[in-house]
Amino acid sequence: MALEHRKLNRDALDQLAAAHISAGNETSRSELFRRGLGAPVDDLAVIDKCNAIMVAATFAVPTDRHFARDLLLRRWLDLAPGLGPHLPRVEHHCGAKAVEFLGEVAVGLHSVVLGDSQVYAQVVAGLAEARTAGRQDSAFTLLARRLRPLLHAVRTTTSLQQGNVSLERVACSRIARVTSARSVAVVGLGRTGRLIAEILGKETAHEVFACNRTPGKAGAAREVDWGDLDRIAEADVIVLCLTNTPETVAYAGKLFGHLTERHLLIDMSSPSITRQLDATTTAEVVGIDHLSEDAASNLSARKQSVNKARRIVGEWTEEVITALTAPPPVVSWRPPDDPGLLAHRARVLTHWRDQLAAEGFAEIQTPCLVPADLVTEGLARRRSAQLHHQLAVVGGMDKVYEIGPVWDGEETTMLQVEMRAPVDLSDLARRAVDLVRLAVPMADGPASTLDYGEALDRLNRAGHDVDYGIELSFAHRRLLGDLIGERVFVVTNHPASRQRFAAARGSAVGRTATFDVVLDGHRVGDGGLHETDSHELRKQVALAGLPAQRYDSFIAHLDQAPPHGGFRLSLDRLTDRSRVTQPGREGIQG
DSSP: OEEEOSSOOHHHHHHHHHHOOOOOTTSOHHHHHHHTTOSOEEEEEEEEETTEEEEEEEESSOOOHHHHHHHHHHHHHHHOGGGGGGGGGEEOOOTHHHHHHHHHHHTTTTSSSTTOTTHHHHHHHHHHHHSOTTOSSOHHHHHHHHHHHHHHHHHHHSSTTOSOOSHHHHHHHHHHTOTTOOEEEEEOOSHHHHHHHHHHHHHSOOEEEEEOSSSSOOTTSEEOOTTOHHHHTTSSEEEEOOOOOHHHHHHHHHHHTTOOTTOEEEEOOSSOSGGGOSOOOSSEEEEHHHHHHHHHHHHHHHHHTHHHHHHHHHHHHHHHHHHHHSOOOOOOOOOOSSTTHHHHHHHHHHHHHHHHHHTTOEEOOOOSEEEGGGTSSSEEEOSOOHHHHHHHHHTTOSEEEEEEEEESSSEEEEEEEEEESOSOHHHHHHHHHHHHHHHSOOOOSOOEEEEHHHHHHHHHHTTOOOOTTOOOOHHHHHHHHHHHTOSEEEEEOOBTTTSTTBOBOTTOTTBBSEEEEEETTEEEEEEEEBOOOHHHHHHHHHHTTOOGGGGHHHHHHHTTOOOEEEEEEEHHHHHOHHHHTOTTOOSOOO
């Protein structure tokens, strides 16, 4: 159930405050809520987002929905008596509808800003707090894990979370597109100016300095004297965040005289200060009306994606309900249909180990049970051993590899390789292709390499409308192989949303030093160079919607570590030909 408001006016904020549940330092709100229920509740979560308070519960025995609603509301009223007048505004969902509502909330369909990307982390954090310690089979554990692929599907196949709809974000995006800009001056440090300076300082490589009539408000930015117009004009981009008064209009007129055609001036004042000036300038001027048009266009694109996003959530809900109600799996093993498969796999493993040993790699073993997605407490089966291998290399080993199981949707046997100081990205890709050829004999010689942008250009020229930033599908990769006439090839420099903790690709915004190895249209391996700057790593954690504190130890070990990178190959996809005939079963997730 949820008390939700589309608009955060004063009335809505008062209602949310009246429904807020407070708890002491020793007791979580979910535990406090649970104590007074006196009912067989398995898990209970209290989730806060900017425009809603939600209570989610699972029951240990079949429970009438009206009884459950009354039970939860009574306890909520005990903890927040001010909720009483607002009970008619509380939504109540049960069963599959409740799961669907939670999914819609997590992807931003019920937010003040449509498509809000921060809500996912709020939902997962609430579920993580509520999960019973030590239990890996709770419904909330499964929901928390399955929300991530839902978010990925919505982000990559719709426009719901694409583009920016806040004027501050639109302005920062406009600045990021100016590849020649190295420094930004923020003039005026009210709410808008402070937010822009903070975003640029945390998420871009620009030198940011700021000035204000009242000094001492620059925060992390470098402070410049209000009257030092020459110093302000040294910036490539100048952002005016001033209140519109005769004094500020006169100040902007003086600043105009210091600008040239190399400058970009962004006027965030409303109404525009620059439009009131008699003076002209050769600098490029972007007013708040232009930014508003961009924001409105992005919001319109998001609205057009709502129905598609709802369909994705609906399909996801069916999968989650099936998983929640499925009987426990029976662990069994039988010989493969092809009696030669095990012998072939054994030969491939021998060839791989011989090749890697000849190149100086050491075989290691790392835990199969790891912290559950680094989001919840307890242990879960690993989806990748990359973090352990990075720590091994940072700790002093030059070249390591591991062959063993990972659980990424299904159990898969992976070869995972990590090494210190590879020559470059192509060096890693070459090593991966050489190992692929040991498993699947084919013509010798280097495999063709396509940049991600080049791959999209080829697909678009071939008549396929492919949006920039998506993950290439099996059909896309199969067509690329036909276009270049090769069974095996490499695609490099994928969008940053594809792979966590990858190094940025030079000055290309939103791209990473990563690669995929493609065989007959199937992604049989991937890899890349890893990020070692703590500032960039924390930025990636934030963009992924993960709780930063859970990654602090890992980031501390990797900060300023020696350059390193690695890759992984799916033994199953390279040796079990029955899998390769099923394009829906990838075996490797980006």
